[in-house]
Amino acid sequence: MRTLSALVILLGALPALAADTLVFGAAISITGKTAKEGEYTRDGYQFAIDRINQMGGIRVGGKTYQVALKYYDDETKPERTAQLFEKLINEDKVNLLLGPYGSSPTGTAAPIAERYRIPMVEANGAAESIFSKGYKYSFMIISPARMYLRGIIDAVRAIDPSAKTVAVLGENESFSKEVAVGAAEYARGKGMNVVYDELYPTNAQDVSALLTAIKGKRPDLILGSGHLQDSLLTVKQSRDLGVSPKAMGFSVGPSTPEFRANLGKSADYIFGGTQWTEALEYEGDDPWKTPKAFSEAFRATHPNYDTTPYQVAESAAAVIAYQRAIEKAGSIEPTKVRDALAAVDMMTYFGRIKFDARGVNVYKPMAVEQYQPDGKKYTVWPREVAEKPPVYPMPPWDKR
Amino acid sequence: MSGAEVGQIAMNALLLSGVLAVVALGFALVWGITNIVNLAHGAFIVIGAYVTFGLHDFWSMDPFLSIPISMAALFALGFLIQRALINQIIRAPLLATFLLTFGLESLIVNLLRFFFRADTRSVMTAYSGAALALGPVRVPYIRLGALGVSILLVLLLAAFLTRSRLGRAIRATGMDVDAARLTGVKVATVYAITFGIGAALAGAAGSLLSMIVPFDPNLGGGYTERAFIICVLGGLGNVVNVLAGAAAYSVVEVVVGSRLPAFSQAITFGMLVLLLAVRPQGIAGKAFS
Numbered sequence: 001m002r003t004l005s006a007l008v009i010l011l012g013a014l015p016a017l018a019a020d021t022l023v024f025g026a027a028i029s030i031t032g033k034t035a036k037e038g039e040y041t042r043d044g045y046q047f048a049i050d051r052i053n054q055m056g057g058i059r060v061g062g063k064t065y066q067v068a069l070k071y072y073d074d075e076t077k078p079e080r081t082a083q084l085f086e087k088l089i090n091e092d093k094v095n096l097l098l099g100p101y102g103s104s105p106t107g108t109a110a111p112i113a114e115r116y117r118i119p120m121v122e123a124n125g126a127a128e129s130i131f132s133k134g135y136k137y138s139f140m141i142i143s144p145a146r147m148y149l150r151g152i153i154d155a156v157r158a159i160d161p162s163a164k165t166v167a168v169l170g171e172n173e174s175f176s177k178e179v180a181v182g183a184a185e186y187a188r189g190k191g192m193n194v195v196y197d198e199l200y201p202t203n204a205q206d207v208s209a210l211l212t213a214i215k216g217k218r219p220d221l222i223l224g225s226g227h228l229q230d231s232l233l234t235v236k237q238s239r240d241l242g243v244s245p246k247a248m249g250f251s252v253g254p255s256t257p258e259f260r261a262n263l264g265k266s267a268d269y270i271f272g273g274t275q276w277t278e279a280l281e282y283e284g285d286d287p288w289k290t291p292k293a294f295s296e297a298f299r300a301t302h303p304n305y306d307t308t309p310y311q312v313a314e315s316a317a318a319v320i321a322y323q324r325a326i327e328k329a330g331s332i333e334p335t336k337v338r339d340a341l342a343a344v345d346m347m348t349y350f351g352r353i354k355f356d357a358r359g360v361n362v363y364k365p366m367a368v369e370q371y372q373p374d375g376k377k378y379t380v381w382p383r384e385v386a387e388k389p390p391v392y393p394m395p396p397w398d399k400r
Numbered sequence: 401m402s403g404a405e406v407g408q409i410a411m412n413a414l415l416l417s418g419v420l421a422v423v424a425l426g427f428a429l430v431w432g433i434t435n436i437v438n439l440a441h442g443a444f445i446v447i448g449a450y451v452t453f454g455l456h457d458f459w460s461m462d463p464f465l466s467i468p469i470s471m472a473a474l475f476a477l478g479f480l481i482q483r484a485l486i487n488q489i490i491r492a493p494l495l496a497t498f499l500l501t502f503g504l505e506s507l508i509v510n511l512l513r514f515f516f517r518a519d520t521r522s523v524m525t526a527y528s529g530a531a532l533a534l535g536p537v538r539v540p541y542i543r544l545g546a547l548g549v550s551i552l553l554v555l556l557l558a559a560f561l562t563r564s565r566l567g568r569a570i571r572a573t574g575m576d577v578d579a580a581r582l583t584g585v586k587v588a589t590v591y592a593i594t595f596g597i598g599a600a601l602a603g604a605a606g607s608l609l610s611m612i613v614p615f616d617p618n619l620g621g622g623y624t625e626r627a628f629i630i631c632v633l634g635g636l637g638n639v640v641n642v643l644a645g646a647a648a649y650s651v652v653e654v655v656v657g658s659r660l661p662a663f664s665q666a667i668t669f670g671m672l673v674l675l676l677a678v679r680p681q682g683i684a685g686k687a688f689s
Contacts, residue, residue, distance in 0.1 A: 036518070172662050199662040203622055205613050206416065209657030209664075212408045216401075228520055232614035236522070239529035240540040241408070262522040262614055266529060397529065 022058060022065040022332055024049070024319070025094030027084035027109065029101045032076025037311055038101045041124055044315025045069050045098055047298055048323075051287050051316075058323055061330045067319075070094055074105055081105035085112040095332055096120075098318055099138075101311070103127035103145075103175045110138040119338040123318040124311060127175045131358040137334075139341055139359040141318045141350075143366045145175050145251075146182020148273040149223050151368040152249035153187055155271065155381040156221055159392045163246060167196035167219040169210050169234065171226035179225035179251045187221075195219050204230065208237045215243045225251040231272075232262050239266055239397045246393035247271060254369055255310065260377070267371040269394035271380075274367050276310040276350055279379040279387040284348035286320050294349040317350035324353075404536035409658050411537050417643075417650035418547035419608055420626060421554060424634075424642050426601030427627035429557075432636035433574035433594045436486060437494070439501040441627055442620025443508035444474055444599045448606020449615050450516060456523050463523050463611050464545055470607040471600040478599025482592040490591065505620070512617035522614045546608040553604055557597075558639045570594050629672050 026045065029038030049067045057064045070092050074081040081100045088094045089112070097113050099106050099122020106125025110133075113120035119137045126145040131138065156163050166187045170180030177199060184194045195217040200207055211234070214222065222245045224234045231253025238248070247269070253259050254272025263270075278295035288294040294316070295308040305312075321344055326332060329340035345354040351364035368381035372391050380390040427441045451470040455461040485504070489496045531538040561567040573580040573590045581587050605623070609615065626649065634645020652671060657664040 033518075169661075200657070201662065201665045205622055206653070206657070207661075208412050209409070209654050210661050212405055212412060213658050215408070216405045229614050229616070232520060232522065236529070236614070240531060240538065240543070242531065242533075242538050258520050262520055262524070264524050266524075 020063075020065055021068050022096070022326070023068045023070050023092070023094045024096050024098045024322070025085070025088030025092060026069065026071045026098040027074040027081045027088070027100050027105070028071050029076040029105065030073035032074075034076050034101050037124070038073075038076070040309045040311035041101045041315045042069075042071060043302060044123070044312035045071075045319055047301065047312065048287075048316035048319035050301075051297070052319070052323055055287060058326050060326060060332055065332065069098075074100055076102070076105070078102075078104040078108040082108040082112055085109045089116050089118060094118075096322060096334065096337060098315075098322075099123055099125060101125075103130065106130055106138075110135050113137045117338075118334045119341055121318040121321055121341065123314040127178055128358075128360060129174060129178065131360050135359065137338055139321070139355050139361075141321060141353060141361055142275050142314050143364050144182075144360050144362065145178035146185070147362070147366050148179045148251040149183035149225065149249060149366075150186050151273055151366040151381045152223065152247070152271045153183065153190060153192070153221070155368050155383075155390050156247050156249075156392065157190060157192075158383065159390060160220075160246065163192070163220040165193045165195045165217070165219040166221040166223060167214045167217060167245075168194060168198075168223045168225070169196070169207065169214070170199050170224065171202055171204070171230055172199040173202050173226075176225040176227070176251070180223075183223050183225065192221075200226075200230075204233070206237070207234055208241060211237050211241050211243050215241060220246045222248045223250070224248075224253075226253075228253045228256055228258060231259070235263055235266055235270060242397055244394070244396035244398075248394060249273065249368070254371065254377070257307070260371060265400070268373050268400075269391060270371050271390070272369045274310055274369050276313045277367055277369060277379045278308055278313075280351070280367055281385040282347065282349055282351055284350070285346055286348040288349045291349050313350050317348055317353065320348055320350075321346075321353050405658075407535070407537040409654055411534075411539060413647075413650045413654040415539070415543040415547055416654060417647045418550035419543075419605065419612065420630060420650055421643050421646040422550045422601060422605040422608065423623050424627040424630040424646055425554065425557060425639065426598035426605070427624070428631045428634075428636050428642045429601070430595055430598035431631060433570055434482075434486075434490065434591050436490075436497050436501065436595075437628070438595075438598065439498060439624055440504040440508060441598070441602055442622070442624035443505045443512075444478065444602035444620075445606040445609065445623050446512060446615070446617055446620040447477070447508065448474055448603035449610035449619060450512060450521075450606075451603065452607040452610045453521050453523055456525075463525060463607060464549070467549060467604050467607045470603040474603030474606075475596040475600040478602075479592045479596035481599075482595035483588075486595060487588060487591065505624075509617050509620070516617065518616050518618075520614050520616050521610075523610045525611070528611070542611050546612065549604065549608060553601065554639060554643065557601070561639070566590075566593065629668065632672060633675060 028042050052067050057066045072084040097120035101124045103125040106122045107130045114135045114137050121139045123141045128144045168180050168184050170176045184197050196214050231250040249271030251273050255274040260267045278291045280291045298308050325340035329336040354363040356362050365382050370380045371377050378388040380386050430438050448470045452463045452466045455466040527541050531540040569585045630645035630649050634641040656667045
């Protein structure tokens with residue numbers, strides 16, 4: 001009897017729920033190689049969704065929608081990501097799509113969004129190659145790969161215009177390669193001389209060969225684009241080999257807590273590009289307004305996080321972009337939301353959100369963090385929103 | 401290319417070959433004597449790295465002092481694994497040994513990931529990053545120490561195999577199992593000890609690598625691959641062959657890496673394919689003698 005009445009209640013509730021709930025679908029890596037980052041992504045999406053519901057939901061014309069997230073684990077397998085996006089669209093009938101974690105899965109999800117004409121705002125795939133195929137339904141909320149190291153070049157040049165030479169070493173993999181190519185191009189455009197520019201194989205256990213060649217060129221600035229282990233290896237082996245440029249910076253690595261845990265004092269003076277930090281002084285038009293408020297609100301509801309990873313912030317920003325676009329469109333019709341997304345231009349706690357013709361947010365700068373000798377990490381760039389000025393030059397290894 | 405650069409490249413190759421010799425020796429020994437291509441060799445290396453990391457992290461033990469502990473632990477583990485698992489398939493076709501050791505590798509790596517998480521670790525000591533300067537060429541103390549340990553282990557293994565009764569029994573078993581059995585060698589025990597020694601050498605390699613490279617539970621796979629290439633290049637014949645293979649591999653990796661880093665793996669593997677086409681038996685013979 002109780003089961004029956006529960007069923008009746010459920011049946012009664014279901015159509016109402018379906019009618020007034022807007023569902024975002026995503027496949028995210030909850031297990032596999034990028035399990036941790038996938039968790040950040042999911043928590044970021046869910047955090048923004050909870051916040052919107054708490055504020056009453058999304059207003060569309062005269063109606064208010066509650067928002068929900070429907071996600072599956074893609075096990076960090078790009079081919080699985082594509083299957084799951086099809087399932088979300090065909091079986092779960094989700095209204096709109098949020099991106100997976102990582103460039104490769106995002107690359108397999110984008111054509112699915114395109115085929116079904118349902119927009120996908122993605123927050124965790126920075127490879128621009130995904131956006132060179134003329135897709136109309138995919139949007140990248142983050143700064144693209146080629147911009148990752150720009151902030152570091154700008155910061156160094158602002159303090160020391162005489163810094164003329166730069167060496168770039170990158171992992172031979174699509175995202176890191178775009179980062180390296182973008183950095184070298186940007187440096188050349190700034191009148192710098194790129195004295196070394198090479199890629200090393202994925203999973204390299206040794207970059208001493210590259211560093212030995214770089215040492216002979218005596219560059220002012222060394223930039224590395226790879227993943228955490230590559231950055232750690234490059235710093236360690238630079239110290240081993242006495243390679244002492246005036247500044248050293250990486251696309252990925254310094255923003256993770258493991259960077260200092262692994263390097264200790266060797267982490268000092270190292271620059272890292274990052275999509276976002278909670279120390280940035282942005283003033284936004286969104287539920288949280290500032291990075292600090294976003295971060296505090298997130299940690300208040302997620303006590304298991306010591307800091308707020310940028311993946312959480314960028315993933316939440318994707319939901320915020322949707323909120324704005326849906327309200328502007330006055331409809332949850334996918335094609336109308338798509339057009340409204342293409343026209344979004346707003347300032348948020350995450351930085352500016354605006355997409356170029358390809359759907360890439362080239363309007364938000366990359367921030368730069370630096371480990372300083374007092375043992376802490378500071379946001380040092382862009383200057384107008386930074387916490388502290390950068391410390392430069394980095395003292396030679398043997399004079400520390 | 402400047403003289404300083406050439407000198408540094410030569411030094412890098414020498415230092416790398418020392419570590420790779422230890423990485424490959426245990427693999428070669430097991431392959432040569434028991435005819436098992438141990439795909440879990442890299443996983444044993446990772447365990448060694450975590451032993452050193454753990455002892456350094458919790459008891460601040462100097463990483464070099466932890467090498468014997470790492471070797472003893474891995475010897476015991478290797479011995480038991482051979483007795484309990486590998487021995488079941490010692491006469492089975494090659495594919496079965498691949499499947500079993502590959503499965504073992506996955507199991508160990510996933511267990512490590514469960515207990516230590518996928519976080520990247522490094523062993524940092526007071527002397528990390530310090531280096532001896534030979535003119536413009538820098539010799540990091542840790543890598544110099546690693547080379548010293550490698551040389552010591554190579555000499556000890558060579559002496560053990562040629563001078564001791566057990567070592568000779570191991571070699572005899574590798575040459576002809578049936579003849580060895582007829583002369584009273586307990587083949588099952590010899591196999592388990594051999595596997596244990598192979599694992600112990602992997603443990604030593606892991607301890608050394610933990611000081612040199614940042615690592616996580618996935619460290620090992622690349623080293624199983626390198627060990628395989630070195631064995632094919634040098635042949636399984638004896639300790640000297642493995643050293644030659646390690647040296648040849650290191651020179652190629654370092655020299656190609658300094659000029660065409662993006663192609664270093666392609667060229668190394670290309671060389672392997674070429675060698676196999678010209679001399680399918682490797683540079684030297686097959687049996688470990």
